[in-house]
Amino acid sequence: MTETADGAWVSLFSGGKDSSWALYRALEDGRPVERLLTVHPAGDSYMYHVPATELARLAAESVDIPLLEVEPADFGAGDVTDAGAQGDRELEPLAAALDELDTELDSGVAGIVAGAVESEFQTSRIERLADRLDAELYAPLWQRDPVDLAEAMLEAGFEIRIVSVSAAGLDESWLGRQFDADALAELRELNDEYGVHVLGEGGEFETLVTDGPHMDRPIELEYTTEWDGTRGSIRIENARLG
Template sequence: MTDTGDSEPPADGFPRDEPWVSLFSGGKDSSWALYRALEAGLPVERLVTVHPEGDSYMYHTPATDLTALAAESIGIDLVNVHPDDFEAAAATDSGAQGDRELEPLERALEGLRDDLGGLGGVTAGAVESEYQTSRIRAMADRLGCDVFAPLWQEDPRELAGAMLDAGFEIRIVQVAAGGLDESWLGRPLDREALADLERLNEEYGVHLLGEGGEFETFVVDGPHMERRIDLEFERVWEGTRGHVRVTGASLE
């Protein structure tokens, strides 16, 4: 199995004679992996969103219901996975829970491989999480396909800058870290926000891309999208953490 962390999309090394699937939450990391795959000419024919109930070790959790609008704007069919065994898995240790959380996704990909007549690979947006990446790689090995992981072990500041340079419009939809207060909910992740995050990184250790779960995002526009997503929302603050409650969403 091959994966990449190169600074430019690879010109070769990945199969293009079979369909690809993008693991897609609508957040900046999975959106960037998808964008880079499309730029590299990988034939992405499906987006797959897992909708966990409650907290998850493996998956981005907030605002995943918005991926239908994102998929419509991108122009690639979406497959939704609604696992029903996360709650039962929560009673076990974190490693076992991660394995259990992966099972519904793997079943969905097996079905897609049959429906599409093959599976060349999957895209993944992990930056530093060996916990997630090792499981996705092992799953891909079982499925006999590749993994395209263009963010893996790249410099967070350079990645964030590349996203903004490409024209990504990113909104923060959840925060859970010291230094990130209610004012961050719904805030654009722009260059001013990055400068603030760099200061918070020095003071609190907040990751510039929120890789430790400090914050979660949703991409409302980008070069891979035909139409921008307009969001209306309310802020929900719970003392030390919070999220946006989307009250309206539409394609402009």
């Protein structure tokens, strides 16, 4: 078990594969994660995973860790022409939620878990939040090889669904598809042909973890698909724990 800072840990959590893997690794590493924290964007976002974040509460129930949700916020993406200024604006509700938890938790927030892989844009801002709280940042995916990460998730038993796509080479057939070894092989080919990131780090696709070794029960979904010819997402009709 890794020695960690005294106090509670908070895991930034969307229900997608990257934040779920970061949470799983933190728990395996013995970090005392006492809260999950989800920000629900009302529209496009530079900082946050967007689709199906409402299912984070089911995932949190399955993991059995209390969830703090920041209700839908319209960041006005596109209103600010400077991406850095937009990112800073989007950080405000996350900072407020962490301040709330720092006051609520007995020993304050000792550490923050984040699922960033390659985005310096996101990671630098989360590091600033951690520094402001004098908290440790744990980012186990940071600058790891994306194929190695994907294979580790699958080997650990993660069941992952693709819930949105928006990149050349990804058509409607990918919506709702399981992210498995076959999908990974195809994504590696699409990376060669179109530059599609195999983990969707550039926003090419988004995911939901429906089961994993850290979850007591799987998430079962009923959904339809929405496709506009170049991008699409699943629309959840019903979701429950199995």
